[in-house]
Amino acid sequence: MTVRDKSILRRQWLAQRRALTVTDWQQRSAQICSQLRQFSGYAAAQTVLTYSSYRQEPDLHALLADSHKTWGFPRCVGRDLVWHRFDPVRHQLQPGAFGILEPDALMPQLVAAQVDLILVPCVGGDRQGWRLGYGGGFYDRLLLDPDWAKIPTIGITFDEMFVESLPVDPWDQPLQAFCTETAVYPRLAVS
Secondary structure, eight states: OOHHHHHHHHHHHHHHHHTSOHHHHHHHHHHHHHHHHHSHHHHHOSEEEOOOOOTTOOOOGGGGGOTTSEEEEEEEETTEEEEEEEOTTTOOOEEOGGGOEEOOTTSOBOOGGGOSEEEEEOSEEETTSOEEOOSSOHHHHHHHSHHHHTSOEEEEOOGGGEESOOOOOTTOOOOSEEEOSSOEEEOOOOO
16 A cells, blocks of 8 residues: 555545544543553553544543543644643643644653653554554654653554554554554564
């Protein structure tokens, strides 16, 4: 498959997400949160990086009730993601780059050494750990950094957007696992 194939697939899956009713989207998001809470890698993580749902991505805000965890949210700065510590009880997210809700730039930053797990938004994903994003490369650039590459990553997507195989470009960075409504799927070893 080519970059063009990725664009076609991205458009199809984004249209499928937009077609979800609010009730269905909320129920499926709640199921994903439940799957994550049952996953040992999430349970053991103290500092978790997450995202603010955009374009009907699975909504993980229910996880913020897990008050024993430290949370981080990204801000888009140029072509990079900068992570900030976020207290959901005391702080609010605000519209930032691309209209996505972000933490205030004055919030304390988080560096890779402080992070235990990254929950990565996805348009879709596959069994080998490849992620289909929006095409901006923000997470791929982040995971190229050796310090960030050491941190476990879980891609978050809905069942029908998690497939056997996706097209891959040379700059794509694989994730360690994916979570859907029905399970957490570790990346398959590629022989």
